[in-house]
Amino acid sequence: MTPTFVLTRPQMGENIGAAARAMLNFGVDRMRIVAPRDGWPNPAAVALASGAGRVLDGASVHDDLAGALVDCTYVYATTARQRDLTKEVLSPEAAMRDAAARMAAGGHVAVLFGPERAGLENDDIAQANALISVPVNPEFPSLNLAQCVLLVGYEWMRASAQVTDRMVEMAGTQWATGDEVEHLARHFEERLDAAGFFFPEHKAASMRTNLRNMWSRMPLTRADVQTLHGMLRQMVRWARRG
Structure with a gap:
């Protein structure tokens, strides 16, 4: 089981496809799409998915965010700016460690990603239990949708799987005795x-x-x-x- 990545009001099919590709890179295959601007299905998304079409095939489409989260037990919302809401704020690394623990205990975790132009609105954030904030350059905090998905997916892989931090490719030989x-x-x-x-x-x-x-x-x-x-x-x- 993996978290569900919820793309909220995505504006471009290309970004949905790129997000699907980023998800599958790190073993995340549960996508939900809320009110896509250009409708669904979207040929542009398929073109950019580049082999990750099964993520798009399995994606569900919802009219509103509440419908996309109806069966989720814990929700993180990604945001790049300060909000006038009291929420716990985690780094992507800490959030995905927390998500792995919650899912191991039987929970259904979702991660919200906002539309490309302005990100999630406060009404969206209010439906989340915690925030994920990526440590980026404060003078240029904007991330492309697929980039944000990639960062969170990478941290999910690190938190949920045995990752080898360092290794040597032996190229057909062995260490000398x-x-x-x-x-x-x-x-x-x-x-x-x-x-x-x-x-x-x-x-x-x-x-x-x-x-x-x-x-x-x-x-x-x-x-x-x-x-x-x-x-x-x-x-x-x-x-x-x-």
């Missing part, structure tokens, strides 16, 4: 010793230690180790030919 790195270090030391690198003699030990420390700091893969071995062998062959 300690033995493989040790073998590489010995290979370099042997060749550098033969080339007279460890000079003067009284600094040789610390130079070797610094080299070993350098290898240990490098996150080497097996492919890296093989490449470095090959580079060193080729350099030795070239020096011998010379």
Whole structure:
């Protein structure tokens, strides 16, 4: 289950389609549309949905906001400006964490998004339990409908799914083992010793230690180790030919 995203009086079919695409990017597929200016269905919405047509196919259309919220147990309203209403105001991150907890307890959560030109009106806001305010540049707070949907959808994904914050694509290889790195270090030391690198003699030990420390700091893969071995062998062959 995901929250229901309610588009209130959207003005352009293109923005509805872009919002559907943004929703599906983050696994949200429950859309309700309140009094769309250009009617429904809207071919322009389908064109901009770009593969997210099933969100539009499943969308319900309502004459007023009350009808769209009739079965919802908690409602957030997105807004970019101060209101003369007493409401709890949450960031998108905090709101979607709260939404995930409410839905896990069996609730039906909705998020309201306003029309493109001016956003939600106070009469709309009055029907919500809490507000979502995106931290934006105060000198230019306006967000496109689909952009706002994207931000909230992203935070929903983070709150409701296991998101990997950091990873490395191994590209067909594995991390080098300690033995493989040790073998590489010995290979370099042997060749550098033969080339007279460890000079003067009284600094040789610390130079070797610094080299070993350098290898240990490098996150080497097996492919890296093989490449470095090959580079060193080729350099030795070239020096011998010379």
